[in-house]
Amino acid sequence: MLNGLWLGFFLVAAVSAMAQWLVGGNAGIFASMVESIFAMAKLSVEVMVLLFGTLTLWLGFLKIAEKAGIVEWLAKVLGPLFARLMPEVPPGHPALGLITMNFAANGLGLDNAATPIGLKAMRALQELNPSSTTASNAQILFLVLNASSLTLLPVTIFMYRAQQGAADPTMVFLPILLATSVSTLVGLLSVAVMQRLRLWDPVVLAYLIPGAVLLGSFMAFLGTLSAAALASLSSILGNLTLFGVIILFLVVGALKRVKVYEAFVEGAKEGFDVAKGLLPYLVAMLVAVGVLRASGALELALDGVRHAVTWLGLDTRFVEGLPTALVKPFSGSAARAMLIETMQTHGVDSFPALVAATIQGSTETTFYVLAVYFGAVGIQRVRHAVGCALLAELSGVIAAIFVCYWFFA
Numbered sequence: 001m002l003n004g005l006w007l008g009f010f011l012v013a014a015v016s017a018m019a020q021w022l023v024g025g026n027a028g029i030f031a032s033m034v035e036s037i038f039a040m041a042k043l044s045v046e047v048m049v050l051l052f053g054t055l056t057l058w059l060g061f062l063k064i065a066e067k068a069g070i071v072e073w074l075a076k077v078l079g080p081l082f083a084r085l086m087p088e089v090p091p092g093h094p095a096l097g098l099i100t101m102n103f104a105a106n107g108l109g110l111d112n113a114a115t116p117i118g119l120k121a122m123r124a125l126q127e128l129n130p131s132s133t134t135a136s137n138a139q140i141l142f143l144v145l146n147a148s149s150l151t152l153l154p155v156t157i158f159m160y161r162a163q164q165g166a167a168d169p170t171m172v173f174l175p176i177l178l179a180t181s182v183s184t185l186v187g188l189l190s191v192a193v194m195q196r197l198r199l200w201d202p203v204v205l206a207y208l209i210p211g212a213v214l215l216g217s218f219m220a221f222l223g224t225l226s227a228a229a230l231a232s233l234s235s236i237l238g239n240l241t242l243f244g245v246i247i248l249f250l251v252v253g254a255l256k257r258v259k260v261y262e263a264f265v266e267g268a269k270e271g272f273d274v275a276k277g278l279l280p281y282l283v284a285m286l287v288a289v290g291v292l293r294a295s296g297a298l299e300l301a302l303d304g305v306r307h308a309v310t311w312l313g314l315d316t317r318f319v320e321g322l323p324t325a326l327v328k329p330f331s332g333s334a335a336r337a338m339l340i341e342t343m344q345t346h347g348v349d350s351f352p353a354l355v356a357a358t359i360q361g362s363t364e365t366t367f368y369v370l371a372v373y374f375g376a377v378g379i380q381r382v383r384h385a386v387g388c389a390l391l392a393e394l395s396g397v398i399a400a401i402f403v404c405y406w407f408f409a
Contacts, residue, residue, distance in 0.1 A: 006334075009288035016297035032294045040290035040341075044283040047163055047340060054159040056268045061249050063267025064260050066101065068253040075100040081207045085197060086138040088128060095124035099142060107152040118146060119376050126377040134381040135374060137195050140388070141188075143373055147364045147389035148187035148396065151180045153241055154361040160340060161357060164348040170242070171349070172357045174222070174234035175403040179362035181215055183396030190388040230407045289323075289337040293345065298323060317409070318401045320346055321355030325397045328359065329366040329390070336360070354408050358400040366393050 017033060020026040065071055075097045082089065082096055089095055098121035122139065129136040135143075154176050161169040192199050199208065222230060253260040292298045306319045321342060328335040342356045366389045374382055 006284060006288050009292045012297045013288075013291045013295035016295040016300065020296060029295065033291050036290035036294040037287050040286040040337075041283055043340065043344070044279070044286045047160070047286075048279050052272065054155060056272050058155055059270050060264035060266075060268035061246060062104070063270070064253045064258060064263045065104070065249045066267075067258045067263045068249065068256045070249065070252055071101050071104055072097065074104065080203050084201050084204045085141060088136065089125070089138050090128075093124070093128070095121055095128070095138075098124055102146070103150050106146065106150040118142075118373060122373045122377055126379075129377075132378060135379045135383055135385055139374075139377075139379070140383060140385045141191050141195070143370060143385050144187045144191050144388045144392060145184065146373070147366045147369050148180070148184040148392040150184055151176060151361050153245065155242070157357050157361045158242075160336070160343070161348055164340070164343040166348045168235045170235050170239050172234065172354060172361065173237055173241070174230070175354075175358045175400065175407050176361035178219065178403050179358055179396055179400040182399035183362055183392045186395040187388060187392030190391050191384075194384040194388060234407065284333070286337040286340065289334065289341050293341060315405075315409075317351045318355050318404065320352030321359060321401075321404075324356040325359045325363065325400075328363045329393055332365040335365070351404070351408055355401060355404045358404050359397055362396040362400050363393050364389075366390060 013033065017029045020029050078100060079091060079096060082099070083091060098117060102118040102121050121142065125136065125139050125142065129139065154173070157172060157176065158169040161172070189199075191197070198204065222233075225233065250260055253263065289298075302319055302322065305322060306316045309316045309319060323338040324335050324342065327338055339353075339356045339360045343350075343353045346352045366386075370382060370385060370389065374380075374385075
């Protein structure tokens with residue numbers, strides 16, 4: 001899948017450049033494409049320097065939370081809910097703890113760190129699966145919730161914005177929170193319909209109703225604020241939440257007599273190992289996206305979308321942020337490359353870059369997640385997983401666009 005996507009970027013760029021040369025006599029297009037190759041290779045290394053620090057930092061704190069029992073406590077708190085949503089998983093089964101850890105890593109925006117934990121959870125669920133080739137209901141729900149992007153604290157998005165010189169990297173905190181809430185809710189409801197889950201069960205309602213009331217009340221409050229106040233509130237809450245999570249992990253760890261420094265270093269080593277394997281993929285995708293942009297092919301495709309949006313009488317400013325949405329279902333590295341390239345081209349705090357950042361934080365690499373997670377346990381028949389995951393993905397993109405107009409237009 002990634003091989004075809006990467007090769008396709010180069011082939012489309014080559015065809016576009018040849019057409020411009022033969023039809024318009026634009027021989028300089030080739031020099032621009034070669035220049036973009038080296039510029040994107042340099043940029044990928046600059047991005048990775050900060051990514052090393054971010055992943056190392058947050059996996060260190062996540063290890064403290066794990067040793068302090070915070071993750072285990074979350075598993076107990078969510079246990080009654082999982083018992084209704086995943087009735088085939090016995091109470092106290094190791095899969096529940098792994099699922100909780102995976103959701104915690106995703107919630108902190110550590111998608112790369114969440115993957116190895118998610119694979120362990122999928123293997124644990126496969127032990128309970130009566131079929132060796134067909135996905136179980138629990139596996140499908142777990143996958144769809146993953147694909148809906150459970151991002152509550154998008155640390156890596158903040159990091160990318162900081163690296164590109166954003167005056168306030170956390171400005172997109174609230175937009176991402178709202179958009180990812182929509183995608184997760186749609187993912188849960190779609191699976192519930194397909195699996196006939198009893199969402200009206202008193203225990204399930206005890207979890208869902210307070211969450212829905214809080215989210216609704218919060219959105220009603222946001223509706224009373226101006227655009228400037230929304231951006232300011234997003235910044236304040238983003239920074240307070242980020243620092244508050246760190247203090248919470250440290251305080252609980254100290255109270256539980258965890259050697260917080262040693263635990264942090266242990267987790268940080270894992271973060272370094274995860275981060276160092278990302279550089280080749282980031283270089284490959286950034287170079288391919290840079291060539292695609294320099295060839296004019298990407299702009300040509302966006303022009304087509306822009307004309308269609310104009311014909312419908314809609315505002316076209318969001319169109320420049322769509323490349324991230326178009327490649328996100330297939331590849332996280334390609335989407336990151338598109339996001340960074342959009343920031344570079346239009347400015348880190350431009351409306352297209354804010355849309356792209358919100359989309360990146362509220363959607364997931366659906367096909368990649370399905371291929372890796374199901375492939376790891378030999379699942380061949382995924383049943384309704386693809387349809388439910390893509391519906392959640394589409395909902396996240398649409399919500400991200402609307403929320404960005406609400407906050408930043």
